[in-house]
Amino acid sequence: MKEAKLIIKTIDQKYPIFIGSNLVSKLPKILNNNSIKFEKCLLVIDRNVPYTMIKKIRNSIKNKKIFTYSLKANEKNKNLNTTNNILKVLLEKNFSRQDCLFAIGGGITGDISGFAASQFKRGLQFINIPTTLLAQVDSSIGGKTGVNTKFGKNLVGAFYQPKLVIADINFLNSLHVREIICGYGEILKHSLISDKRFFKFLKKELSNILNLRSPFIEKSIIESCKIKKKVVEKDEKEKNLRKILNFGHTFAHAYEASLNYSKKLNHGEAVILGIFTALKFSYYNKFLGRDEYFSIKEHIENSNLPYNIKKYFSLKHLNKILTFMIKDKKNNSEKINLVLLKKIGNPMINKTYKKSVLKLFLKKELTN
16 A cells, blocks of 8 residues: 655644655655754654664664664653653764654654653754554654553643654564554544444454555554544644543543553553443443443444453552542543543543442443
8 A cells, every 4th residue: 555644734834744654765765855964863763663673774864973872662761860861862972952852662752752852952853653553543642651650641741843743553473462452442432432433443443453454554544643633623732622631541641550550451452441441331321321321332342343341450549540540631520521422423521430430330240
């Protein structure tokens, strides 16, 4: 399938997203065509990225001064200490604001790298090369950067747009099926909040997508990116509309934090579990109709996506989950702010609930 190019236009910046095969080998041409120039670059690399792909990137920019920072990308390392380590390299090597930082990895790598780039001399050129399906369809688009603290997920960060995003699908061939399913969860979320036709396509082509068959995987990534592009362009700083992208995330972030970011439940799986919880809460409150609820429920269950909260949690986790939900950055009061679904393509934002309401609901989910 021919490579695709989407242009993100925000108030702060306009930048392209390239989606296709073997794009890293075309890096010099892409950089030149987009007038991106630098003398030095720092490659922040997730250790899980195959060396063969890193070698291709290095060979593509071998005429530049290249420095590297290797990162064990997990939620526990997504913190200010890692950010400071990256900044230390930039400072020691005397980078200028016209030099460049490349993030090569999944969403964690992109979030930390983007945040470091935003802090260095108040703004360093930043290029994101997402290597996971989850990052290619979600975190690499829209400029959200940040790190975790003991108080919760992504509570320290900045909006900082990249100069360029390169989503090379060749990276996906190295992923475990668990990582593909995580990325599919975000693709599914985008369809639910925006496009019923896209949801029907996903239901029909699920096997082809999960097995990375062309052109189905490319179409899924492109359509998913188009949905996020449209939202981000209308609301870059998450003042209103962009909140719909948090569908399921208030539950998800609390689930992750409650397990102390354990490998038992990674970010993508937590998001899927959170989406399913938000769907059930929407149906429970009679926002979402019966037919669409059961259509989505059936798809999630048939897709082997995480949906059973009791597989990960018991009643002993209840208060901890609620505590992290209250601390969520989307809340403006002691009430918990949720994004819910009225019907496919029609999400509801700014629905607030008392802790007692969520406690009763989750208690039933954990015991029934």
